[in-house]
Amino acid sequence: MAARRRFSSTAGRRAPVKGRAALLALPAVVPIVVVVGVSLTAAGLQSVGLMPFFGPPQFSADAWAGDADELVRSSAISLYIAAVSTLLSLVVGFVLAAYVLAMPRTGRIVETLSAATIPIPHVIGAGAIGLLLSDSGFLERLLGMPDAFPALVSGPWFVAVIAEYAWKESAFVALVVLGSISRSVGDLCDAAATLGAFAGQRIIRVVLPLAVPSLAVSAAIVFVYTLGSYEAAWLLGPTTPEPLPVRAVRLFTSVDLAARPQAMVTALVSVAVSVAVISTAILVLRRHRSLR
Incomplete structure (x- = not known):
């Protein structure tokens, strides 16, 4: 009672x-x-012809059904870029955070360098990655492969785009993880060490479980951002197939005003996928809290 x-x-x-x-x-x-x-609401009305840029309002689903194959292809490319970039960012960011926690002295230097990359705009980061990975770029000259260097920039697998996102967002993931567990992880790791746990066991059984909530939040943020980011995919990716943000900007800025509804459809698809990802992350966090 x-x-x-x-x-x-x-x-x-x-x-x-x-x-x-x-x-x-x-x-x-x-x-x-x-x-x-x-x-x-405005984007939805424009996508079905009820808020046209010219002419009388008339309901039409042509923007949704007329170019469905290309829209599905762009969605698949965007999901691929966002998923791979998010996965690499989580892995690299967690490794950076674990290193900072395990090596306090040298870890401070790594943490400072990671924090310094966050304010850099993605346009500048994309330009740096382009100079590094392009044909006749710095890496190609360093390795001495003028004829056998792969097409990393504007290639079919969007390698340079993914590399730029993974480089930039891994620092963000590391700082989020450090900010969420740095106060509590020290005592728990010391207790695990006194019980005979090795460094790898402490990382897997102590640091990783504590970092799951922050990793889930970071994954949702990075995924949604990379899904809707335009600069890196436009500068470093191929002209076709187009990711969703590149396709939306191209259609919206086209001289053909009849393409505006298709641009709104592309933007709404990006928003729908982002909402689904955020909802999934919230469910994962709630389930993790209920299991604790």
Whole structure:
């Protein structure tokens, strides 16, 4: 009975705190919801011809069905780029975070260098990766392979695009992981070491479980960002097939105003995939908390 009373009193205290937090967040959330809602509504109406750029409004699903094959192909390319880039970013970022935690002295240098890459715009990063991996670039000259160097820039596998995203976002993942577990992981690793756990066992059985929530959040953020990012895919990728953001910008800036509904369809598909990824990440986090 006493335990139930304590639980009820604690729950009663938490409810007003959550309510106050929601009220404090409203001034920031409401404008974002209004802007995003109006934008998505306008894009949806334009995609079906009810808000045309010229001519009378007339419902039409031609923008959705007329070029469905190309839209599916662009979606598959974007998912491929985002998935591979996110996976590499998570692996490299977690390794960086584990190294910083295991080697405090040299790890500070690695953490500083990683943090220094975050403010660099992706346009500059794409240019640097292009100079590094392109034909007659720095890496080709360093290896001395003028005739056998693979087509990494503008190649069919988007290697340079994925490399740019993985390089930039791995530093972000590492800093998120360090910020979430750096306070609690030290004592737990020391306890595991006293019980005879090796360095690899401490990383896998202590650091990795603690980093799962932050890795899930980072994965969702990196995936959504790379899915909708335009600069690197436009500068380093091939002209065909086009990822979703490149296709959307090309159609929207086309001199043919009849292509605008197709651009809106492409943008809405990107938003739908992003919402699905974010929802999945939230479910993973809730399940992880319920299992703890």
